Amino acid sequence: MGLLVVASCCFGGMDGDRRKNEREFILAAMVGNIDRMKEFLEKGVDVNCCHPYGWTALHTAAVNRRSQVVKFLLDSGADPNVQDNFSNIYQVARENRTSPISVEVLRESEFTTLLRHDQMYRGCTALHYAVLADDHESIQTLLSAGANPLITNEYRFKPEDYSRDIGMKTMMQKHSERYIAEQKQKQVEERRKxxxxxxxxxxxxxxxxxxxxxxxxxxxxxxxxxxxxxxxxxxxxxxxxxxxxxxxxxxxxxxxxxxxxxxxxxxxxxxxxxxxxxxxxxxxxxxxxxxxxxxxxxxxxxxxxxxxxxxxxxxxxxxxxxxxxxxxxxxxxxxxxxxxxxxxxxxxxxxxxxxxxxxxxxxxxxxxxxxxxxxxxxxxxxxxxxxxxxxxxxxxxxxxxxxxxxxxxxxxxxxxxxxxxxxxxxxFSRSELLKLVRMELERWAKQAKEKHNIELNWDPMVFDVLADGYNVYYGARSIKHEVERRLVNQLAMAHETGLITPGCTVFVYADLPKSEAEKYKLQDSPSPIKIRVKSKGTDSFTDVDPSAHLKSSGQEHDKK
CATH class of the missing domain: 3.40.50.300 (P-loop containing nucleotide triphosphate hydrolases)
Structure with a gap:
C-alpha cells in the first residue's frame, strides 16, 4: 500500500557547479550544518535533490540521527516519502563501472558509516532510515509530516520491520493502523464527492x-x-x-x-x-x-x-x-x-x-x-x-x-x-459517435499545435460526415481510422508539399451537396472532407487540395 515515489537521479544535463552544490548540500545534512544548507537553498538547490548514487539530504539526516536537520528539511518542503535509489555497493559499482570498494568508501563518507553497504537499500524512505537508526524524535517528526509507514522497499519491508525493540514496533504498528484508517476516511470522502x-x-x-x-x-x-x-x-x-x-x-x-x-x-x-x-x-x-x-x-x-x-x-x-x-x-x-x-x-x-x-x-x-x-x-x-x-x-x-x-x-x-x-x-449511439469524433479531432488539434505550431479548427458538420465511417464490429477504432484516412492523410500531404506551414491556421469543413439531385447522386458515397488554410500574417483562408497539388507537381517533374 502507499504511493511509490522513487528518487530519480538524472544528472546528465546538469552543469558541474550545480552538481557540486547538491552534493555539498547533502554533506551538510550529514554533519548537521543547517546554516550551510540554508545557503545552498538560497542558491537554488532543490531540497529533494539526490546524490548521483540515489539518496537525498532527508535520507542522510534520518540515518545519521540528525533530528533537527530532518525537521528543517521537512519545513523547507522535503518530500518524506521519496525512496532511496541506492541498491548495494556491488550493483552500483557495476552500473557506474567502478569498484565496490570505491562505492563503499563514498557511501561512508557522503551518507553514513552506520549501515552494512553490501545489503539492499533501494526503496527505503527517510522513515525506514530513522527506524534503522533508532531515532524516535525523527520518526515522530516524519510521521507528523505525512510520512507513509506502509511504503515497502525492494525487499518489501516496511519501516516497522526494521524495529529492534518491542516498544518501537508497537508504536509503528499503531501509526500504520492510524494511517490506514485516515486514508480510508479520505477515500470515502473523495468518493462521496x-x-x-x-x-x-x-x-x-x-x-x-x-x-x-x-x-x-x-x-x-x-x-x-x-x-x-x-x-x-x-x-x-x-x-x-x-x-x-x-x-x-x-x-x-x-x-x-x-x-x-x-x-x-x-x-x-x-x-x-x-x-x-x-x-x-x-x-x-x-x-x-x-x-x-x-x-x-x-x-x-x-x-x-x-x-x-x-x-x-x-x-x-x-x-x-x-x-x-x-x-x-x-x-x-x-x-x-x-x-x-x-x-x-x-x-x-x-x-x-x-x-x-x-x-x-x-x-x-x-x-x-x-x-x-x-x-x-x-x-x-x-x-x-x-x-x-x-x-x-x-x-x-x-x-x-x-x-x-x-x-x-x-x-x-x-x-x-x-x-x-x-x-x-x-x-455506440449517434450522439456518442459525434462525441468520439470530437475527441479525435481535439487530439489531432493538440498534436498539430504542439508538434507543428499549426492551429486546427473545424465546422461542426464535419462530425456527422466522419461519424458515418463507424463500423459496428470495430467500434471506436473505426472512427479513429476514419479521421486518419479522410483528414490526417490530407494534413500530412499538405505539410509535405508546403501547403501548410508553422504558424498557419487550418479550417476543416465538409463539402456537402447543395441540391436534392446532388444528394441523390451522392447518397451512397461519403461527402468529401476539405481544408482551407490561412497562412501566417494573412487575413483570408484559401482552399487547398493536397492530392491535386501533389499530382500536378509530379507531372511537372516528369516533363523536366
Missing amino acids: FPLEQRIKQRIIGQEGAITTVCGAIRRKENGWYDEEHPLVFLFLGSSGIGKTELAKQVAEYLHKGKKNAFIRIDMSEYQQKHEVAKFIGSPPGYIGHDEGGQLTQKLRASPNAVVLFDEVEKAHPDVLTILLQLFDEGRLTDGKGKTIDCKDAIFIMTSNLASDEIAEYGIQLRAEADKINQQRYEGRPEDLEITETITISRRFKEKIVRPVLKNHFQRDEFLGRINEIVYFVP
Missing part, C-alpha cells in the same frame, strides 16, 4: 449500462456487502473497440490510485495449447523453467488484490479454464511449485468476443427503437444531440441468445456460475 461512475464517464463514452453494472458491484465490495470467500468476477461481452479494456483499466486506477502492479493484463490467446498451462502458473520442480514462475502467479503474488484482466478468454485452452475455475471458486491459486496464493480480494475481469455479432445486432435494433422514441419526444431539437440513450438488454435475450453461445463454448455450467456479473457492451 466524486463517485466512480462520474470518474469513468470522463474517460469512456457511452456504455451507461456496463458502467452502472460494474460500479454497483464495486460499491458492494468496497462497503462489505459481498461474499468475502470468493473474489469478484466479471465477464465483459461485446465487439472490439467499445471500451471493455478501458473500463477494466479505470476500475484499477480508481481502486489503486495508479499503482503499477495493481493492474494485471493477461492475453489469453497466448495460452491456446495444453503445454502453455505451465507458462500460466509455472512449471513444476524438475521441469525446464520451474525457477521462473508463471506469468499469472508471479504477478498475483506481488499484488494479491490487483485488478486482473483476462483478455479474449474464449481463446484459452480448457485446462487454463480449469485453473480459472479454481481461482474464481476458492479465491486462491496453486503455482507449479505447490505454493498457494490467496487472492480473494482481487477483482477478475474476462473479456470475450463470444456472441458479439448477436449483441451488436440486438444493440442496433434497440438503438433504432430509442432513436424513434426520442424523435417523437423531442421533435429533433438541436439539444437532442446531447441525449444519451440508455438501452436495457432484455432477460430473454440474455437467456435465449447469449447464454447458449457461452455454454456451448465453455461447456461448463459451474464456470459460468462463478461469474458475478456478465456485462454487455453495445454499439
